[in-house]
Each structure stands twice: as C-alpha cells, then as structure tokens.
Amino acid sequence: KAGVTQTPRYLIKTRGQQVTLSCSPISGHRSVSWYQQTPGQGLQFLFEYFSETQRNKGNFPGRFSGRQFSNSRSEMNVSTLELGDSALYLCASSFGLEQETQYFGPGTRLLVL
Amino acid sequence: AQSVAQPEDQVNVAEGNPLTVKCTYSVSGNPYLFWYVQYPNRGLQFLLKYITGDNLVKGSYGFEAEFNKSQTSFHLKKPSALVSDSALYFCAVRDGATNAGKSTFGDGTTLTVKP
Numbered sequence: 001k002a003g004v005t006q007t008p009r010y011l012i013k014t015r016g017q018q019v020t021l022s023c024s025p026i027s028g029h030r031s032v033s034w035y036q037q038t039p040g041q042g043l044q045f046l047f048e049y050f051s052e053t054q055r056n057k058g059n060f061p062g063r064f065s066g067r068q069f070s071n072s073r074s075e076m077n078v079s080t081l082e083l084g085d086s087a088l089y090l091c092a093s094s095f096g097l098e099q100e101t102q103y104f105g106p107g108t109r110l111l112v113l
Numbered sequence: 114a115q116s117v118a119q120p121e122d123q124v125n126v127a128e129g130n131p132l133t134v135k136c137t138y139s140v141s142g143n144p145y146l147f148w149y150v151q152y153p154n155r156g157l158q159f160l161l162k163y164i165t166g167d168n169l170v171k172g173s174y175g176f177e178a179e180f181n182k183s184q185t186s187f188h189l190k191k192p193s194a195l196v197s198d199s200a201l202y203f204c205a206v207r208d209g210a211t212n213a214g215k216s217t218f219g220d221g222t223t224l225t226v227k228p
Contacts, residue, residue: 043218056215099145099164104156
C-alpha cells in the first residue's frame, strides 16, 4: 500500500507570495491533518479535515488555510508569506477515529526569503 | 487542553545497553498515546501506541512503552540499543474524548547510540 505523499518536497518563495502544498493520503484514509515543524516551536497542529470538512483547527493566523477534496486529497495554502513561515510542513492521514494512528508523509520543506 | 512533556532534549547510551526516553502527558479525557521516530530530512515514522488494555505496549524495531496512569507517563524503552536507533523521538497524545485528528507532540528527544 502506498504511503502518504506530499508535493512538492522543496519550495523556495519570497515574502509576500503565496504557496499551495498538496497531500495525498493512504488509500482508504478519510482524515488528513497538517502540522508545521520548526526548530523553535517543534511540531504544531495546523488543521484537520475529515470527509471534506474541517474538523479541528490549531492556533495559526487566517493566512493558513486548507481544503480537502472528495478523493481525500488535501491542500494547504499560505498567503502573504512571512520569513517565519519557513518550516517543514507535514501531512498525516488516518481513518479518522480518535484512536487511529496517523501516518506521516515526508513533508514539504518551505524556505521563505 | 492536552499537553506532552519530554524532559530530556538528549539521551546518550552505548550500543547494547538499555535505553529509556521519557514522556509525561496531560489530557482531560482518556489518553491515546503515541511514539514516533524521525530521521534527518524525513517525516515521522510510527513506532507504537497505547489506546487501552495492557499497560506494556510492544512496537516496531524492538521498542516498547509502559503506560502509567498514576504518573501520567508513557516512557519508551528498548532492552538493547543499536547505533541505527540514533534519531529524534517524539511522544504524542490525543484526548480520547475530543480532538480527533489533532495530536499534541512533545518537543522531541534526540537519542544518540554510540558504538
């Protein structure tokens, strides 16, 4: 079974631009969660989608948004990029119940210059 | 609110010795606890989880963890460490009553196993 895939793997943007990251979950998984990983803040929860609905949201500004499609693929968008948005963005998928394991993709490393 | 603490930034052990990576947690409902490992420039790999039942949980690559409700701990252990176990380890918690899909992670512990 194929794992979680994320595209692109690496991205360089400049301040003020916007970016869209993509995540394809494991087949059959309906929940997709997004996390931001930085050396200073560690792993921070961004949001979670289940069956195309945002079910949970972390404490990030409105510049961070996401969506999920009917095939469970998810995208996250960051508008008006800031230097502090430089991070590894990780996507995780699961069947969606609380006790289910989340399986992570390799991440997208975003560098904002 | 849910939270996780990994009190040690770094753990160093010699190959062949037992290892322990510590984790304590706080949730308002029943805890669902997870351990992940991260190698450089990679995503997180699932090691093991505790949902309910036996307090000793066995996982991948010879790792195990013991759930202790009274001490709110979920320490990761391995009887005999390998150099290849050197990596960054994360403990995560999810509240069984709420927050489906949202895991709260500790800050991570870097494990270094020396030959």
